[in-house]
Amino acid sequence: MRNFIAPRWKSIVKKTGLHTNNLLPCGKCGSKRLYFFDDPLCPTCDKLTIIPTTDALAIINHFINTYRKTFLEEVRDFKKNELLSLVFWEREKIIRQFYTNYTPIDQQGLATCNLLLKRVIRMNDFLETRSISNRNSVVEAYRTIVLLELNLEQVEVGNRVVLRTIQYDLNKLRDLSIGDIVYFETEEYQKIKKIMEKFNVMPEEKAKKKMDAWRLKLEPIIPGSKKSNNASETLTRFFETISMWYTGLFSNKLYRSAFGLSRMEEITINHFH
Numbered sequence: 001m002r003n004f005i006a007p008r009w010k011s012i013v014k015k016t017g018l019h020t021n022n023l024l025p026c027g028k029c030g031s032k033r034l035y036f037f038d039d040p041l042c043p044t045c046d047k048l049t050i051i052p053t054t055d056a057l058a059i060i061n062h063f064i065n066t067y068r069k070t071f072l073e074e075v076r077d078f079k080k081n082e083l084l085s086l087v088f089w090e091r092e093k094i095i096r097q098f099y100t101n102y103t104p105i106d107q108q109g110l111a112t113c114n115l116l117l118k119r120v121i122r123m124n125d126f127l128e129t130r131s132i133s134n135r136n137s138v139v140e141a142y143r144t145i146v147l148l149e150l151n152l153e154q155v156e157v158g159n160r161v162v163l164r165t166i167q168y169d170l171n172k173l174r175d176l177s178i179g180d181i182v183y184f185e186t187e188e189y190q191k192i193k194k195i196m197e198k199f200n201v202m203p204e205e206k207a208k209k210k211m212d213a214w215r216l217k218l219e220p221i222i223p224g225s226k227k228s229n230n231a232s233e234t235l236t237r238f239f240e241t242i243s244m245w246y247t248g249l250f251s252n253k254l255y256r257s258a259f260g261l262s263r264m265e266e267i268t269i270n271h272f273h
């Protein structure tokens, strides 16, 4: 699973002076290209049929609702406190991984835990009839739902499209299987991903490679930590870290809500010199 934060990052596009209007169309026919796992394809020359956005949203929503219903029915049997502590512990483990092994931080995992905590805390109809038997599967199952929600948002904002792999009937969505949904990324989104990589937000495999190299020359994380800094010194010293978190946490609506940042979209960071 690609552990990547999916953005529609207009403000950062503007701030960094990078813009997305110099896209390369297909050399043969001039169509806008699409990407499947970073491989470029031409919808015309490669004869790809894209599902209309409204249909794609209906299909993804169908799966979100189905999975969510199954998930909630399953966890309702559990003890609420046991479930909450399990999710808190999963979140803790993600961060401890970073501190103990200096590995990339699974932001999607953090977002999944946060969203699950928020939703579980609001639920009041637990039956509390049994203990959680398969402890590993709870957060993993919810991750699938969060991933679908992210894809829904991406299709909504036009970062991704859905390929027509089979005939479908919007009135018979039950006939579809999740494997029938194949996403393609737009070229604009490919550009956004490259910008995000500059801020160290990237797919898991790439992040691992980067940190494997960094780990070899690991130095104290907070240089000069005995000295107190004013606001501008702090920002300068931690600019790379701050902009990484900013890029990662604000990268889409779902994450903003997961990390409690929904009302903070107007924050701006200026690099002090």
Ligand SMILES: [Zn+2]
Binding pocket: 026, 027, 028, 029, 030, 031, 042, 043, 044, 045, 046
């Ligand atoms: Zn073409």
